[in-house]
Amino acid sequence: MEVHRCRFVDYVPSAINALAFAPNTARPVLACGRANGDIELWNPKHEWTLEKVIPGGKNTSVEALAWAHQTVLTEDEDFWDSEKEKQAAIKKLTKTPPRLFSAGLNAVVTEWDLTSLKPKRSVDSHGGAVWCMATNNANTVLAVGCEDGCVRLFDIADGEFAFIRSFDKQRTRILSLAWSQDDKTMVTGSANSSIYKWDVEQGRVVSRMTVERVPGEDTLVWAVKILSTGDIVSGDSLGHVKIWDGATTTMVQSFSSHGADVLCLAIGRDGTTVFSSGVDRKCNQYRLVDQPAPKKTGKGGKNGTINGKTEMVTKWVLSGSRRFHSHDVRAMAMDESRNVDALVSGGVDVSMVVCTASQFTDINQRRIPYVPQxxxxxxxxxxxxxxxxxxxxxxxxxxxxxxxxIQPFSDFEIGAxxxxxxxxxxxxxxxxxxxxxxxxxxxxxxxxxxxxxxxxxxxxxxxxxxxxxxxxxxxxxxxxxxxxxxxxxxxxxxxxxxxxxxxxxxxxxxxxxxxxxxxxxxxxxxxxxSQHRGSGGKAAGSMDVDGEEQEVTGGDGHVETIISMAVSADGQWLATGDTKNRIFVFNLDTVQHHATLPTFDAPLTALQFHPSSPVLVIPTASNVFYVFNVETRLMSDWSREYSSDKTFPTKFLAFKDKIQGVAFNPARKHTLMVWGANYMCHVDLTLGVGDRNAALSVGKRKRDEQIKAERRKQQRERRMMKYAENGTLSAPDLENGEAVVVLEKKNGKKVRKVLTDDFMEKREAEVNFQVLHKFQPLMFVDFLDDNSLVVVELPFVKILSSLPPSYYRASYGT
Known part of the structure; x- marks a missing residue:
């Protein structure tokens, strides 16, 4: 096969500036804000699936993200006629999708429409660039920290988005902020070596905390968080992570565990875990643990004992450190609930890294592919x-x-x-x-x-x-x-x-x-x-696949974003799919709706028609793909029998990278190739799945069938001679090419195993999913012509050449 290996494509992903998980009251979604203004929405299910990309624009770098999902009523108790009516209102609030806000250096705070992916409402910060943003715990007020040193509050209760008031102005920009658990106080980190504690109701500073500074320079407090215990955590430009007593605003502990600026923090819900990272690329974990009290002084004092018992005190310790990234880490987000249990980090090296939060030091990280999904x-x-x-x-x-x-492609080594x-x-x-x-x-x-x-x-x-x-x-x-x-x-x-x-x-x-x-x-x-808008009805004579008649209104009437689309090679069929897994097929000859395909459990990742038949292939995020004949509105026999996570090869299903596309070789009409960021997999639809525990990894090997046949013959002859020496078979069996071997099972029973000339051929036939990892990471795969494949790669070395130098500090003796 001829392969056009394209590495000349000028595509450079953008750096990650902000990460934020949706509140626990909504379904798990992670928002990832990039330097080019794009905001990606990721679903942690099915090994992290990209759902949507909100497009940015020039000078719209995302510096802060905030979710809001209001579940508390703002009306007085007298407003409701009955308790039933009140509970119905609460239920309606809970079912409302969460709202997403973003802000950046263009001094605009934007709320996004998560269906059309357009700005829903935009408000000027009236204070210059926005460096930080957070909603209160009731999800009714949005606070933004501005370049002019002012914190501004916006009312976001009951779908509103309006300016409320400003706090007292400081003489330096606000770089970070956090709300207390009761929403009565707020903490901000500034660019003048200070951390301020605010009374939210009065908008005034009630306390000031000062961090170390280098003579002649101010220290930047890049990150602050408030623990569930009320204590405050800060990270600054000197590489220090400090713990402050929330009541007295005095420093409890300080860690000099970073070699450069600490840019981001993440905290656990129980207030006993903190993560930090920044310019030096290290990701540190701190835990609150019990330790023996220090040695007592005075007459008869003993080391941490009272009445013979060891006295224990709680203290923060650096419990683990790992380095996931090659450049500055600018953002971290953690979700410990809903079976997500993930700590996500991102920065200048454009990749998101996911690791298990509860087993940070023990479990390997998962790097999300940086190629476009x-x-x-x-x-x-x-x-x-x-x-x-x-x-x-x-x-x-x-x-x-x-x-x-000058010779057949089968004679070439792979990669020649x-x-x-x-x-x-x-x-x-x-x-x-x-x-x-x-x-x-x-x-x-x-x-x-x-x-x-x-x-x-x-x-x-x-x-x-x-x-x-x-x-x-x-x-x-x-x-x-x-x-x-x-x-x-x-x-x-x-x-x-x-x-x-x-x-x-x-x-x-x-x-x-x-x-x-x-x-x-x-x-x-x-x-x-208009089927994806929940309207449009069903065209006359159309029916759902498998012959099941039902009224088509686009599901439950919700408007959903269209994420996949494919046109058949003969121009007759059009298939479209949305984020709710609704797939509609249209006949372009009659310009009518034709069929509605069934909804799958896993999100669809692509749609592709066969080049010579009305067959639609639908890969999903679970790495199971389905094959439909859109003309007959029926699932193919192969798909009926094998398209399931209970029948597909387990090794293939275990691939963390999703199927991103499907390609068909015109020279082999009954086969298809599915591909993800780091693999291509060839599947023959005339064969079964084969051995579930096998997925053939195709490496560099001779493709000449004669050479393979000769190798099999030699192996068979050696095997036969070995059996003959042991008296297992007679000479006539050798001449016939057939061996009868007595094998003993675990239960002690003996069976007779027949090894024939085509034994190796049968073994290979058991492996239908043939996987190739040579080309990666992949942006695009498709066939130009018979046995002519186009492969577009985006090596990380190419991205590194466009990135600024990473942090480096020489060690003694180097």
């Missing part, structure tokens, strides 16, 4: 073009060509290099001046159309070769293209005949636009499907 690459197979989307632009390459091999007669070439680069990051892009099969979108609009471009200057391209924006009239898109796709553009809009509507009459500046909207 949603596709940013599309290809034109006929023209050998590849498009990659960046935050604010796109780039198109023409893939190279290799010299014709082939000579290029035409190297890859960057032929087009487009950068957009919009302040918003791009959310979707697509290129037509003939290479003449490129569509891009953000959350506000969809743009369409016509690409043609300059007739007077061969080799140069002319790009024309279709100004008459109406887009989706006021909305952007989460996904885009062209039909294979290049006549239609499919848009999955930000309002969860699927729009079909005719672009075949572009020369007359006509772009007709052929259809709008």
């Amino acid at each position: 949603r596709p940013v690459i599309s290809i034109s197979k006929s023209t050998r073009l590849m498009l990659c989307r960046q935050a604010n632009g796109i780039k198109v390459w023409r893939l190279g060509k290799s010299a014709s091999p 290099h082939m000579d290029l007669i035409e190297p890859q070439q960057a032929i087009l680069e487009m950068n957009f001046r919009d302040d918003r990051n791009l959310t979707a892009s697509a290129m037509s099969e003939d290479g003449h159309w490129i569509a891009v979108a953000d959350i506000e609009e969809v743009k369409l471009f016509r690409i043609d070769e300059n007739p007077s200057l061969p080799g140069q391209l002319v790009v024309k924006k279709q100004k008459s293209f109406p887009g989706v009239r006021g909305t952007g898109a989460h996904l885009l796709a062209f039909t294979p005949d290049n006549s239609r553009l499919v848009v999955a809009s930000t309002d969860s509507t699927v729009v079909i636009v005719d672009i075949s009459q572009w020369e007359s500046k006509k772009f007709d909207v052929l259809a709008k499907f």
Whole structure:
């Protein structure tokens, strides 16, 4: 097989600035804010699944994130006519999804719509850049710390978002803040070597704590937290982690366990565990433990004893230290509930690292792949073009060509290099001046159309070769293209005949636009499907898969974000899936809804049609994939029998990296290739799953069938001779190529085992899931043609070259 191994793609993930878990009263979700303004929403289930990406924009770096999920009523008791009505209101509040707020150096605090992924409301901080943000424990007030040294409170109760008031202004910026358990006091860390304790009701400082400072320089208190016991924890730019008595605001203990700035802290719910990290990349764990009291002085004093009994005192100790990251760690978040038990960290090296919080020093960490979990690459197979989307632009390459091999591909070693007669070439680069990051892009099969979108609009471009200057391209924006009239898109796709553009809009509507009459500046909207909005009903004659008739309203009527979309190779079928696992199939010939597929337990991660049949493959986050015939509305026989976590190979199911895509080799129509960030897996749909405990790892080996057959023959002959020497079989058995071996089972029973010529072939047939780990980490995998595979990799070495130097302190003698 010919493999185009592409490492030239200019894609660099953004640094992680903020992490925040949703409150315990809501389902577990982690928000990850990046330096380019993007906010990722991760579900800890199924080994961490990316659900959505809220796009950022220019100068919108996320410095702080805060969740709010109100479960306490703000009305007086007299407001409710009965206890039943009050409980119903509480239940309604609890079922309301949590709200997400973000802020950064652009002085804007934003609440996000988690379905359309657009800003819901934005408020100016009126104090410059926002460095920190937190909601109170009742989730009714949002506090932000600003550049001008002022803490400002916003009312977020009952869906509101309005400014309340400001605290007394300080002469330095507020870098960190935390609420007390009763929401009556607040602690802030400043850039003037001070920690302030505030009375929230009066908005005044009630106490001040001072940390050490270097002469002539102020110490920055980057992080503060308040424990459930009321004590205060701080981390500063001198690398110190300090514990303060919450009542007297006196320092209890100090740790100089970091070599540079402590940028982030995480605390346990019981107030006995603290984690810290920062510029020196170390992640430290501190525990509150019982220790013998120090030696008493005076006449008859004994070492920590009273009346013969050892006196014990509680004290904080450094209980563990690990180094997960290669650069500064800027954010940490911990969730000890809901079977999550995770400590998550992130920073300049762009990767999130997850480790078990309760067994921090004993269990290995899990590194979330830094490659994009949603596709940013599309290809034109006929023209050998590849498009990659960046935050604010796109780039198109023409893939190279290799010299014709002088021997079959099966004779090559895996990874052997082939000579290029035409190297890859960057032929087009487009950068957009919009302040918003791009959310979707697509290129037509003939290479003449490129569509891009953000959350506000969809743009369409016509690409043609300059007739007077061969080799140069002319790009024309279709100004008459109406887009989706006021909305952007989460996904885009062209039909294979290049006549239609499919848009999955930000309002969860699927729009079909005719672009075949572009020369007359006509772009007709052929259809709008509203199934993902919980409306649209069912088209006449359609039914659910497996023949089960039921009314289709898009589930329970909720509007959900469309996250996956696929168009069949013949242009007849369109499949779309959303975050609630609802998958709808549409017939593009009749422009009608065709079928609603069943909902799976695990979130879907991709959708892909077979290139020569109406077969849809649906991989899920549990690494189980399903195969449907959309024309007959039936699950395939193979999928009915094998698509289950009880039948798939256990080694394959144990892969922590999710299936990110599916590729089909046109030369082998009954096989498919599923791929994740660190593997590719070949599956033959004409065979069974095979041995559940086996998943063949394909390494460097000879592919010549004759050589393999010769090796098997030699092994068989040696085995037969060994059996003959032991008297197990006779010479005629050797000539027939068949051996009868007596084996003894554990229960003592003896059985006769027949070893035939095709014994090794049968053993290999038991392994259907053939896994290759050679290419990684993967951004994209697809076939250009028969036995011609495109693999796009993003090595970490390439990312390191774009990062600033990491912290280093020379040790004595080095």
